[in-house]
Amino acid sequence: MSCEITSRPLTIARVARQLEDDASGAVVLFVGRVRPDTSRGRRVSALDYEADRAMALTRLRALERRARQRFGARRVHLVHRIGRLRVGAASVIVGVAAPHRSAAFGAARFLIEELKRDVPIWKSDRWARAPTGRRRRRRPSPSVGRSPG
Amino acid sequence: MTRSVRVLLFATAREAVGAASVDWEVPASGSTVRALLAGLVEEHPQLEPILKGSRLACNGVYVRGRRARIGPGDEIAIHPPYSGG
Numbered sequence: 130m131s132c133e134i135t136s137r138p139l140t141i142a143r144v145a146r147q148l149e150d151d152a153s154g155a156v157v158l159f160v161g162r163v164r165p166d167t168s169r170g171r172r173v174s175a176l177d178y179e180a181d182r183a184m185a186l187t188r189l190r191a192l193e194r195r196a197r198q199r200f201g202a203r204r205v206h207l208v209h210r211i212g213r214l215r216v217g218a219a220s221v222i223v224g225v226a227a228p229h230r231s232a233a234f235g236a237a238r239f240l241i242e243e244l245k246r247d248v249p250i251w252k253s254d255r256w257a258r259a260p261t262g263r264r265r266r267r268r269p270s271p272s273v274g275r276s277p278g
Numbered sequence: 279m280t281r282s283v284r285v286l287l288f289a290t291a292r293e294a295v296g297a298a299s300v301d302w303e304v305p306a307s308g309s310t311v312r313a314l315l316a317g318l319v320e321e322h323p324q325l326e327p328i329l330k331g332s333r334l335a336c337n338g339v340y341v342r343g344r345r346a347r348i349g350p351g352d353e354i355a356i357h358p359p360y361s362g363g
Contacts, residue, residue: 147345161363178362181288181355184338211360221363241363249333249355250362274315 132189132207134180134250139219147206153226155233159241163214163219166254174257178211178220179248185209188248192240196253200236202227209250220252281306283314283348286355291332294324308349311341333357 131147141158148156166173193205205225214220223240227233244250282301292298302314311334319326334341334363335355348354 166349179288179292180362181286181335181357184355190333193310244346245363246360248362249288249357249360251358252363255292256333 131167132168132193133202134182134185134189135210136209136212137206139208139210139222141148141219144208144222144224148204148224148226149202150226153203153233154228155230156224156226157225157230157233157237159221159223159237161241163216163220169187172205172257173254175213175215175255177255178209178250178252179213179276180209180228180251182211184249186275189244191245192248194196194236194247195243196225196236196240200225200227200232202232202236205240209244209248211257215249224263236257264276281350283309283332283350283352283354285314285318286353288356290328291325291358292362295322296327304348308347308348309358310344310347311336311346311354312344314348314354315344316344328358329356333361 132244134207141160144158145156163176187205193207196202196205202225209221221241221244223237224246225233225236225240227236282303285300286301287295287298287300300319304314315329319329335357336346337353
């Protein structure tokens with residue numbers, strides 16, 4: 130399986146094993162990780178990822194084919210994690226093995242850009258608690274139910 | 279016999295409706311994507327701005343234009359803008 134959507138932790142070593150190929154002089158691995166982004170004094174503590182799994186896999190396989198055709202990549206491995214990911218966790222790994230480095234770098238860049246743009250996967254922020262006194266959101270009055278969002 | 283389509287909701291669309299999917303009754307003779315969306319918005323007005331920026335798929339294939347026909351048993355996915363990676 131060269132394209133995967135999984136809720137299990139991602140490991141670079143496992144992807145690297147999928148890329149072993151004596152005819153490839155270059156292997157490029159891109160790892161996307163959850164960063165501790167800050168916005169308006171708040172800090173992301175985790176990201177929740179979800180996917181339309183069946184369509185996402187179809188799109189990933191199409192990207193794999195395009196990377197092989199356009200860049201001459203000999204091995205491609207695309208894996209995206211879903212579920213709740215803490216800061217620092219790997220959310221995506223793109224691996225490419227190709228005869229030369231220019232093709233391997235080009236294919237890896239192409240794949241991660243297209244994956245972000247064209248594959249039905251979504252992230253949503255989970256915020257850490259803001260420091261006391263900086264909370265701006267009004268609490269609903271006890272008699273009013275909180276609406277979603 | 280099924281008389282409905284299943285609507286799969288993702289990300290902000292799921293949050294707006296409060297469910298990952300809804301079953302929506304359609305006439306046995308079928309309907310259109312446009313009519314389905316109009317019905318959904320009537321019941322969940324908060325979906326309207328999300329639908330404007332969303333891609334739609336029917337049975338795993340992207341739908342071009344909202345005049346596309348749908349019928350009982352179809353699975354319609356609502357995809358807000360992607361943000362993977």
